[in-house]
Structures are given as C-alpha cells and as structure tokens.
Amino acid sequence: MSKNLPRTLALAVTGLFLLYPLWGLASPVGHWQWAAADTGSALTTSFALTGVALVIVVAIGTPLAFSLRGASRGVRIAFEATVLLSVLMPPLALGLLLALAFGPGTALGSLLLRLGIPTSNDATAFVVTQIYASLGYYLLGAAAAFDAVPRELERAAALLGLKPHEILWRVTLPLARLGLAAAVSLAWVRALGEFGAIMVTAYYPHGIPVQLWVDLQDSGLPAVLPLLLVFLLSALPLPWALRILARTRNHA
C-alpha cells in the first residue's frame, strides 16, 4: 500500500464533503431561468465594488498588520480584541449597527449627508460595509503571516547592510507571501459573499448575494441556481490564482 494513500483518501473525502452541496445544482427544480440584464448588473456591482473594497482593505491592513509586530504586548492584545469583536459580529447585526451609526441620527451620519455622501443604498455604503465585513479577517491573516517570518532572517539582512524598507521588500514580504495571499483570498470571499450587512445598508445597487435573494423571492430556485453557478465560477479565479502564484514563488 502506498504510504500516500491515507493522505489521498483524507483529501478526497474532505473535498467531496466540501463540494457535496453543489450537488444541489442538479436538483430537479425546473428549467433554469436566465435574467441576463440583472445578472450582468449584479456581477458588475459585486466585482467592481468588491475590488475597490479589497484594494482599500489591503492598503490599510497590510501596513497595520506589519506594524503590530513592533507593538507592545498590551497594545497588541487590546487591538486584537477589537479586531475579533468586528469579526465575531453577526452580519445582520453589523448591518443594523452600521445603519444606525452612519444614519442621520448621529453626528457623523448627518455630517456625511450634509457633505453629499450617501450612507445607505449607494455604492459608497456598499463598499464601506464590505470593508467592515472583511478588514478584520484580513488583519488577522496578515498579522499571522508577518509573525511567521523568522526575525533572525530580518536581522541577517540588516547585518548584510540592507535598510529597513529593503528588508521589508526583499525578505519580509516574500516570506509572508503565502499567508498574505490567504488573507487576501479570505477578505475577497468575505466581502464578495457578504449578504446580511449589505442587505441592511446597501440593498441597492444589488450585488450578487442580494440578487440571489431577490431572484429567490421573485422567481424561485430556477432563477437562483444559474446566478449562483456564475457567481462561483467568477469568484474563484482570483483567490485561487493568488494562492497558486504565492506557492509557486515560494518554491521556485
């Protein structure tokens, strides 16, 4: 018996378990209905706005996660508790709290409205909600990725005459690459699939999760399943490619 057999079996069984819900796509729910206009619009909304949110999350989260390494233990524990609180928040509750905190009843909400910045049912509200939903996940993943880089390698680079920013580019980021790719993937999936919070703060414009809900209400499963299939096929390439790229570079 090959010594790889147990591992292969375990991977295969787990893979089948994870993919099994897709068997539902083959259920006899009737002829699939294709609302091309709504689908295209929902896809564009979801991918464009999630892309914007992801860029902001990575731009804010990466330096913040890196700076956590140098923070004192107390600061780090307090900050991680804050991040965990945002991650643990049920999505619907997050949406309700965002709607209240950025609503016209608060000083910030009324100020934003006076400045002409809509705080609900708008692309801005959509992106802000996605940032709230995904930033915590990215920070936790990125901080773990940076923590995994051995300090002695950075010290060795400094002893070889590299400046701090050169050490970051040539040692820290390349070695944290795989973990950072996982964090980006997680943030992407979390933001793209956000439903509960978006439902409250940005029902319009419809992203794919909300469109799935609308289609289910209006037309039933025959309208939901094709959109779901398109969603899965189009959402997968980015996180998958990122992981493959990071792994390839790490083992090149």
Next chain:
Amino acid sequence: MLDCRIHKARRAYDVTVDIVADAERLALFGPSGSGKSTVLSCLAGLETPDAGYIHCDGETWFPPPLALHRRSIGYLSQREALFPHLSVAENVQFSLDAAARDSARAWIDEIRERLNLATLWHTRPHHLSGGQTRRVALARTLCRRPRLVLLDEPFAGLDRPLVRELAAILKEWQERLRFTLLAVDHDPLVLEGLCPRVIALEEGRVIQRGDWSELARTPATPTLRALLDPRL
C-alpha cells in the same frame, strides 16, 4: 582599525572591554557568560552599549549608535540564517545591488570557486548540509567585503576537517582583504588555529591579553587555566 571601549550593564555583572585591533585576527576567549557575545552584539549594532565608544576605520559607530545597515560588518554565528526563498547564488550576492553585482562579477566567481559552491549555485538552502550552509554564509559575508568580521561560534557542530578548511579560508581572505576579525568560540583549539592574539574575559572584564603561548604559560585565573586545560 577597530578601536573601542564597550560598557554594558548586565544583570549578573557589567561588561567592560577595551579592544584595539588593526587588520588582524583576534580571539575573545572566556567561560560562558563572560561577556564575549555581548561585545560582538554591541559591535554589530544588535545591542547598544551603555557607555564607551566604537570607532572603525575612521567612522564613529558609537556614540551615537550608527544604524545597523551602515556598519561595514560581516557577522557569522552558529545559526546561519540563509534566506530560504533564495538560491545559493542569490544568498551569496544578497548584499549587492544589480550594479554592484555586475562590477563584482569576477570577485563573486572567485568566491564561488574557492568555497566550492559551483555545483550548489542554483540550489535552495533547505537542500544544503550543515557544512554547506556555513560555506554559503561565509561566501555571503566575504562578498560584501566587510571591514570588520565578527564570528560568534560559527563552527559549532562541525567536524574538525571542515572547521580547519573554513578557518584556512577565513585566514586567507582576511590577509587578502585586510579586515579586522574578532572570533568567539568555546573551543581554544579552534580559536588558536584562527587567531594569533587573544583577549581573555571573565565576568565581563579583560583578565589577560597576549598570544596563546603566553596564556598557556601563565593563565591569569584558575578558570582560564581550566578552560585551556585540553591543550596544556
């Protein structure tokens, strides 16, 4: 030329050491905890002395403390940190930018051949043995042409023939490049093979200076005598 006086407070006792060395190989010898590694760390910039001064080839490294990356040093220890995401070639040339690599091509080739790294040149560090890892680390240090080389027990765990080979290479290149070399090791035979002159430390203080035969003839303390015992 290295001219330094390092004072660093420690929990057990303070370390106070004066060193003057000019393009030579000098050993720091003493029992565990005598302050040898503290001196190397202060010279490298990994620790900051509490008082004193460090001058190297006309530059002041302390005070104020000069940033780590601005000190022209090579630092070799027993835990050689090769970069796992880079090949041997990239590790060796790590300290050189693209322009410097082009101008130092002949120099890099010479180091590669002298340290027998040609067949390992495109290998990743995780495929290397302990001895090969030390050779790559040594090549990486020499590639930078440092003015001060600090050795913190870099030969620990290696067999005698390999230690002799690496020590011979170090001596040869020190004489060519005329850098100052400070070596710390628990084994007096290793140090004697590498460094003609020695500074003996005990509890953070210099207790004796001289060559190895002087130390062997008249060791300053019973502890030093015991440490030198295998060769007496």
